[in-house]
Amino acid sequence: EDQVTQSPEALRLQEGESSSLNCSYTVSGLRGLFWYRQDPGKGPEFLFTLYSAGEEKEKERLKATLTKKESFLHITAPKPEDSATYLCAAATSGGYNKLIFGAGTRLAVHP
Amino acid sequence: EAQVTQNPRYLITVTGKKLTVTCSQNMNHEYMSWYRQDPGLGLRQIYYSMNVEVTDKGDVPEGYKVSRKEKRNFPLILESPSPNQTSLYFCASTETRTAPYEQYFGPGTRLTVT
Numbered sequence: 001e002d003q004v005t006q007s008p009e010a011l012r013l014q015e016g017e018s019s020s021l022n023c024s025y026t027v028s029g030l031r032g033l034f035w036y037r038q039d040p041g042k043g044p045e046f047l048f049t050l051y052s053a054g055e056e057k058e059k060e061r062l063k064a065t066l067t068k069k070e071s072f073l074h075i076t077a078p079k080p081e082d083s084a085t086y087l088c089a090a091a092t093s094g095g096y097n098k099l100i101f102g103a104g105t106r107l108a109v110h111p
Numbered sequence: 112e113a114q115v116t117q118n119p120r121y122l123i124t125v126t127g128k129k130l131t132v133t134c135s136q137n138m139n140h141e142y143m144s145w146y147r148q149d150p151g152l153g154l155r156q157i158y159y160s161m162n163v164e165v166t167d168k169g170d171v172p173e174g175y176k177v178s179r180k181e182k183r184n185f186p187l188i189l190e191s192p193s194p195n196q197t198s199l200y201f202c203a204s205t206e207t208r209t210a211p212y213e214q215y216f217g218p219g220t221r222l223t224v225t
Contacts, residue, residue, distance in 0.1 A: 004153075032212075034213065034214075036216075041219070042218060042219065043115075043201050043203075043216035043217050043218050043219050044154075044201070044216045045216070046213040046214070046215070049212070049213055087153070087154070089154075098144070098156050098159065098169060098170075099154070099156070099214065101146075101153035101154040101155070102153055103151055103152060103153040104153060
């Protein structure tokens with residue numbers, strides 16, 4: 001069964017304290033690995049797509065990487081406005097555009 | 112502005128009273144889908160549509176119906192809602208039927224069934 005697992009469930013950081021969020025996946029034929037940001041009461045907002053192992057994407061303080069078993073979202077020198085839930089999702093060979101989501105990591109960055 | 116809209120944003124209803132949640136996108140996307148989000152479970156796909164008049168079940172379709180009569184609209188219908196359908200619902204769309212490009216999500220509809 002296709003599965004995406006995110007860890008930790010919640011993460012509290014001080015402003016400027018860098019860290020990484022993990023997304024491990026067990027799927028049949030990965031076609032794309034997505035990262036989304038979700039603010040309370042809002043829909044997920046697209047951040048990155050990674051298509052193959054070794055690929056990296058960056059946007060401001062965020063950097064996403066992909067291996068054959070997991071993806072990491074690295075947050076460098078986070079600010080309070082980075083506080084949100086970060087969702088990881090996999091698109092597989094068997095599901096057209098269906099995304100299999102992890103449960104998310106709730107990130108809180110304190111000044 | 113490119114967007115996916117949903118209505119209503121909040122809905123409280125009673126068991127068995129039919130309801131429809133509307134979804135509309137202005138990006139001329141072929142693919143649209145509905146997800147529900149529950150604590151600890153992540154988002155799970157309910158139904159999807161690859162084009163007008165083409166719909167199929169996702170992972171949790173029981174108790175839901177959809178239709179796609181126009182490319183821009185993809186309503187979600189609960190013919191006899193039950194309390195276990197209390198959830199946060201999201202509509203999403205993407206430009207192609209097959210390639211895994213990013214999906215655009217609506218703002219969500221919070222449904223409570225008593």
